[in-house]
Amino acid sequence: MPRTTDGDGTPVPRRLLAAATRLFAERGYDRTSVQEIVEAAGVTKGALYHYFGSKDDLLHEVYARVLRVQQERLDAFADADAPVEERLRGAAADVVVTTIDNLDDAAIFFRSMHHLSPEKNKQVRAERRRYHERFRALIEEGQEAGVFSTATPADLVVDYHFGSVHHLSTWYSPEGPMTPTEVADHLADLLLRALRP
Numbered sequence: 001m002p003r004t005t006d007g008d009g010t011p012v013p014r015r016l017l018a019a020a021t022r023l024f025a026e027r028g029y030d031r032t033s034v035q036e037i038v039e040a041a042g043v044t045k046g047a048l049y050h051y052f053g054s055k056d057d058l059l060h061e062v063y064a065r066v067l068r069v070q071q072e073r074l075d076a077f078a079d080a081d082a083p084v085e086e087r088l089r090g091a092a093a094d095v096v097v098t099t100i101d102n103l104d105d106a107a108i109f110f111r112s113m114h115h116l117s118p119e120k121n122k123q124v125r126a127e128r129r130r131y132h133e134r135f136r137a138l139i140e141e142g143q144e145a146g147v148f149s150t151a152t153p154a155d156l157v158v159d160y161h162f163g164s165v166h167h168l169s170t171w172y173s174p175e176g177p178m179t180p181t182e183v184a185d186h187l188a189d190l191l192l193r194a195l196r197p
Helices: 012-027 034-041 045-051 055-079 084-101 103-115 118-144 154-166 180-195
Strands: none
Touching: 012 034, 012 045, 012 055, 012 103, 034 045, 034 055, 055 084, 055 103, 055 118, 084 103, 084 118, 084 154, 084 180, 103 118, 118 154, 118 180, 154 180
């Protein structure tokens, strides 16, 4: 049975994910071997295959762990006892900040998603669709209440916001002039301006 932690107490799955994320970001998914990942993580191939069935599973988990956090946070915003405009703005800003906080993961994923097996690809699309549907439901709630304009269909508003979010990895730099919160505030304000009646 493989060890669950290493000498410093870091769980082996987390070590593997950290090593894979770094290597995928530096070299690309297709140019990174399983051997390089296990060497960087300081574990055996047996340990990798115990926790992740394949390199494909690692790639999926790189994305899935960020999406899980974002889904939990979106659910918390959506379920909060606050006006819909406030809940949507919070969710819209939060997805920007959490994407910037995990920029390597986002870049890897959008560069490498086509390497996933058809089954994993389908799974990821379903997970992302669930997130987008919950976000869209907030917009629709505001449209039905007359708080948001119905001039633009909710689906298009969702695509508009997430188009911006998905491109963050192509231009955002931590050394740039804006903090993650400032970028998030600008994009959330743009979204709400687009929805103003």
